[in-house]
Amino acid sequence: DMIDIITTGGKEYYIRFGFNALRIFSNENNLSLSDMDKLGNEISLQQTLSLIHVGFREGSRKMKQEFTMSIDDVADLLDNDPTIMQRCMEIFQEHIGNFTGEKQEVAKKKEIVQK
Numbered sequence: 522d523m524i525d526i527i528t529t530g531g532k533e534y535y536i537r538f539g540f541n542a543l544r545i546f547s548n549e550n551n552l553s554l555s556d557m558d559k560l561g562n563e564i565s566l567q568q569t570l571s572l573i574h575v576g577f578r579e580g581s582r583k584m585k586q587e588f589t590m591s592i593d594d595v596a597d598l599l600d601n602d603p604t605i606m607q608r609c610m611e612i613f614q615e616h617i618g619n620f621t622g623e624k625q626e627v628a629k630k631k632e633i634v635q636k
Contacts, residue, residue, distance in 0.1 A: 523619060524580050525612045529602040535580030536609060538572075538616035542579040546572055570596055573609045 527534045547557055550571055560568070574592045581588035599605050 523616050524583055525616075526580075527577075527605055527608060527612075529598060529605055534577050534598075535584045535586065536573075536576040536612055537580040537583050538576050538613050539579065542575050543617075545579070546575045549575070569606065569610070570599075572613060573599075573606070576609060576613065 524535050524537045527536055543557065550568055570592050574590070574595045577590060577595065578588050
């Protein structure tokens with residue numbers, strides 16, 4: 522199982538993107554599979570925060586750790602350490618590439634579209 526750790530503010534957060542994370546993310550953001558395909562080109566700030574939140578939730582679930590953070594708490598983490606967004610998106614690209622057999626182009630931070 523691919524589980525990475527994001528360390529910030531002296532705390533560790535498990536993060537994992539697998540099929541269950543994609544299922545939760547697509548369900549919570551009302552996205553179809555074809556919508557998910559377009560995420561590499563255009564992803565809103567809401568979707569980015571949601572994706573990171575789901576990754577943290579799934580990492581914690583796989584490690585059998587309780588996870589109580591809200592999406593607002595994740596946004597607060599990014600306020601304190603903006604590098605988290607880039608690191609999480611790189612981990613997403615790596616994890617998704619591993620189980621699709623291809624490397625997806627994931628939106629770089631500067632390309633994130635605010636909606």
